Amino acid sequence: MKSFSRIAALALLCVLVVPLGMLSFGDEKPLDGFSANSSRAERQWEEKFRAIPKPENMRAYMEHLSARPHNVGTPYDKENAEWIAAKFKEWGLDTHIETFDVLFPTPKERAVELVEGGPKFVAKLEEPTVSQDPTSNQHAEQLPTYNAYSKDGDVTAPLVFVNYGIPEDYEQLARLGVSVKGAIVIAKYGRSWRGIKPKVAAEHGAVGCLIYSDPNEDGFKQGETFPNGPWRPEQGVQRGSVADDPIYPGDPLTPGVGATKTAKRLEVKDSPVITKIPVLPISYGDAKPLLEALGGPVAPRAWRGGLGMTYHIGPGPAKVHLKVKSNWDLKTIYDVIGKIPGSTNPDEWVIRGNHHDAWVNGAEDPISGLVAVMEEARGMSELVQQGWKPKRTIIFCAWDAEEPGLIGSTEWAEEHHDELQKHAVAYINSDTNGRGYLFAEGSHSLEKFINNVARDITDPETNLSVWKRHQLFVIANASGEQERKEIRNRPDWRIGALGSGSDYGSFQQHDGVAALNIGFGGEDGGGIYHSIYDDFYWYTHFSDTDFVYGRALAQTGGTAVMRLADAELLPFEFGDFTDTIKSYVADVKNLANKMRNDAIERNRELDEGLFSATADPRQKPASVAPPREEVPPYLNFAPLDNAVDALTQASAEYRKALDAASANGGALASASLAEVNQMLIDNEQQLTLEKGLPGRPWYKHYIDAPGQYTGYAAKTLPAVREAIELKRWKEADEEIVVTSKVLETEAAHIRTAAEKLSAALR
Numbered sequence: 001m002k003s004f005s006r007i008a009a010l011a012l013l014c015v016l017v018v019p020l021g022m023l024s025f026g027d028e029k030p031l032d033g034f035s036a037n038s039s040r041a042e043r044q045w046e047e048k049f050r051a052i053p054k055p056e057n058m059r060a061y062m063e064h065l066s067a068r069p070h071n072v073g074t075p076y077d078k079e080n081a082e083w084i085a086a087k088f089k090e091w092g093l094d095t096h097i098e099t100f101d102v103l104f105p106t107p108k109e110r111a112v113e114l115v116e117g118g119p120k121f122v123a124k125l126e127e128p129t130v131s132q133d134p135t136s137n138q139h140a141e142q143l144p145t146y147n148a149y150s151k152d153g154d155v156t157a158p159l160v161f162v163n164y165g166i167p168e169d170y171e172q173l174a175r176l177g178v179s180v181k182g183a184i185v186i187a188k189y190g191r192s193w194r195g196i197k198p199k200v201a202a203e204h205g206a207v208g209c210l211i212y213s214d215p216n217e218d219g220f221k222q223g224e225t226f227p228n229g230p231w232r233p234e235q236g237v238q239r240g241s242v243a244d245d246p247i248y249p250g251d252p253l254t255p256g257v258g259a260t261k262t263a264k265r266l267e268v269k270d271s272p273v274i275t276k277i278p279v280l281p282i283s284y285g286d287a288k289p290l291l292e293a294l295g296g297p298v299a300p301r302a303w304r305g306g307l308g309m310t311y312h313i314g315p316g317p318a319k320v321h322l323k324v325k326s327n328w329d330l331k332t333i334y335d336v337i338g339k340i341p342g343s344t345n346p347d348e349w350v351i352r353g354n355h356h357d358a359w360v361n362g363a364e365d366p367i368s369g370l371v372a373v374m375e376e377a378r379g380m381s382e383l384v385q386q387g388w389k390p391k392r393t394i395i396f397c398a399w400d401a402e403e404p405g406l407i408g409s410t411e412w413a414e415e416h417h418d419e420l421q422k423h424a425v426a427y428i429n430s431d432t433n434g435r436g437y438l439f440a441e442g443s444h445s446l447e448k449f450i451n452n453v454a455r456d457i458t459d460p461e462t463n464l465s466v467w468k469r470h471q472l473f474v475i476a477n478a479s480g481e482q483e484r485k486e487i488r489n490r491p492d493w494r495i496g497a498l499g500s501g502s503d504y505g506s507f508q509q510h511d512g513v514a515a516l517n518i519g520f521g522g523e524d525g526g527g528i529y530h531s532i533y534d535d536f537y538w539y540t541h542f543s544d545t546d547f548v549y550g551r552a553l554a555q556t557g558g559t560a561v562m563r564l565a566d567a568e569l570l571p572f573e574f575g576d577f578t579d580t581i582k583s584y585v586a587d588v589k590n591l592a593n594k595m596r597n598d599a600i601e602r603n604r605e606l607d608e609g610l611f612s613a614t615a616d617p618r619q620k621p622a623s624v625a626p627p628r629e630e631v632p633p634y635l636n637f638a639p640l641d642n643a644v645d646a647l648t649q650a651s652a653e654y655r656k657a658l659d660a661a662s663a664n665g666g667a668l669a670s671a672s673l674a675e676v677n678q679m680l681i682d683n684e685q686q687l688t689l690e691k692g693l694p695g696r697p698w699y700k701h702y703i704d705a706p707g708q709y710t711g712y713a714a715k716t717l718p719a720v721r722e723a724i725e726l727k728r729w730k731e732a733d734e735e736i737v738v739t740s741k742v743l744e745t746e747a748a749h750i751r752t753a754a755e756k757l758s759a760a761l762r
């Protein structure tokens with residue numbers, strides 16, 4: 001992408017005055033960041049826009065894009081990119097395809113067999129054709145079931161069932177006297193990102209890892225299986241990457257830089273994100289004979305799945321042979337980038353994206369989200385023809401290679417790092433879409449903004465606003481009276497923090513660009529994730545079958561993009577942000593307290609002889625008392641409390657400046673306005689440090705990061721939280737100081753923005 005020339009807005013000693021803010025002329029309150037007049041015009045354009053997206057178009061795009069398997073490296077992946085680019089061009093977007101060359105292993109040899117401990121069994125490792133489903137028979141083009149970035153290996157070893165294979169499961173195994181050293185572990189999918197399972201298994205000495213889809217999670221225990229219903233059939237398998245993305249996402253060979261032709265590359269053997277042991281995913285059909293051949297202790301109640309058998313842990317007598325071998329080739333990937341240039345602020349970019357690559361046909365993941373983004377692009381192009389002139393540049397992106405590790409977006413965000421830091425207002429992501437409730441997560445400085453957008457979108461099933469329907473949903477699912485009260489009293493619903501798992505990661509956590517992730521779901525369960533059955537037949541029978549939620553997503557994403565592109569003052573806000581940071585600080589304090597209390601209690605129980613008194617002497621192997629714990633020292637949280645105070649004051653000052661703008665009619669000199677807007681663009685970067693998080697310098701954001709041992713789920717205040725979780729007390733105290741400084745810097749930034757906003761009024 002070429003760099004836009006920056007308009008020297010500050011050099012124009014502009015005496016133009018634009019009225020801005022909340023002063024109301026009609027009965028309608030102006031949109032945040034708009035004057036009464038511009039707000040009225042904006043609302044008219046947005047309403048016109050929301051009438052444009054058509055369910056039948058989205059259905060047709062999906063039918064085309066998911067007609068054949070289109071994983072990275074296939075002809076259809078490239079064809080799809082070119083087809084999307086052609087549509088963008090047809091609609092008048094300034095479009096190009098940007099390519100990178102990335103490591104993408106595909107399987108050459110795979111084997112799982114039971115060689116001892118039960119009847120000889122060879123796993124099928126294949127998903128059969130379903131006769132009603134017309135694309136399920138494209139076997140020649142389907143990527144076999146595998147986990148990308150598994151190390152090559154050929155091992156034969158006793159089997160151990162490890163529940164979900166997360167750290168606490170291994171604590172339980174130790175209590176049961178079971179070791180996985182030299183064993184192959186079999187873990188259920190769920191509870192963590194899949195790459196955590198082989199990582200933790202290897203750390204405990206296992207030599208191989210199988211991951212299977214238990215019917216309790218997404219199979220017949222949930223409902224009718226495909227093709228009678230949406231849930232995972234007996235031979236359905238979840239493919240997926242097991243690269244250690246919490247170290248860094250993107251191409252495993254080019255951390256921190258775009259994987260261009262000439263980029264400096266690591267050797268495959270030196271990439272720290274490739275697993276240390278071989279791993280394969282299997283169906284419950286293939287897992288059952290292996291689990292049935294296990295002896296040893298009966299699995300704890302909470303570990304037992306839905307296979308209608310007694311779950312044992314092992315080790316053995318089941319002995320399993322596991323073999324994985326891949327082609328370790330570089331593949332070219334194709335990011336589609338289409339722009340609508342801004343009329344007055346072309347060097348400020350509002351970015352909207354969704355990936356286009358899939359594991360197989362991928363109708364739900366990712367096409368259901370992508371078709372909404374395409375209708376947004378078409379809709380805005382239509383508005384441009386009608387005379388709409390967005391102030392800022394809008395960039396639509398269809399990413400390649402999200403599935404193997406957020407690669408298309410990461411390489412792009414690395415390649416354009418400096419430009420994005422200067423120009424990017426925000427990145428809005430979606431990935432998949434279904435029926436039900438709007439969910440949103442992201443930068444808390446955009447929390448109020450996305451709440452306001454949600455108030456203007458109509459839910460197609462209830463005709464409530466999607467904001468109201470979401471609020472009622474969280475009230476229905478609240479944990480108790482206190483939580484219900486908070487939800488009812490808080491003007492905005494809370495949005496979650498971003499962890500990992502889709503293309504927003506690099507924008508927020510590496511570049512420091514504010515980001516949001518949006519989509520609908522909650523009424524459309526299913527078990528076809530990353531299988532050959534995630535296809536047009538499944539989606540049009542069991543998910544958003546009439547694409548009315550596709551339209552709702554296009555309306556939500558489009559309204560958000562237009563509002564960010566047109567606002568006079570960018571609608572960032574810091575009250576919700578500060579409120580959320582306060583809750584994160586309370587969380588890490590509670591965590592430290594709990595770990596202290598747990599250690600004291602554990603040691604007390606050891607002193608009392610509790611474990612030997614309650615161990616069944618006939619149990620084999622005998623249960624093992626847990627080790628004595630070092631009691632954590634008290635940590636000094638005062639710097640974080642002071643930082644929260646500074647944020648509270650600064651966000652109140654910013655609010656006051658906004659209100660003052662409203663009270664005097666919102667007259668702002670446009671030169672000062674440009675300065676405040678630039679500060680708002682720079683805001684998310686205040687939350688990053690160039691040196692990155694401890695032990696993983698690629699991740700620069702000190703509020704949000706994916707957990708090193710949870711994966712998808714966000715760790716908030718990650719430097720502090722993970723030091724506490726890993727019992728590194730000295731590091732925890734140091735990281736409290738570092739994180740507090742980040743928050744103090746942010747408070748100073750908000751305060752300066754508030755001063756500039758106030759000064760602009762005089």
Ligand SMILES: [Zn+2]
Nearest residue numbers: 365366431432
């Ligand atoms: Zn996806």
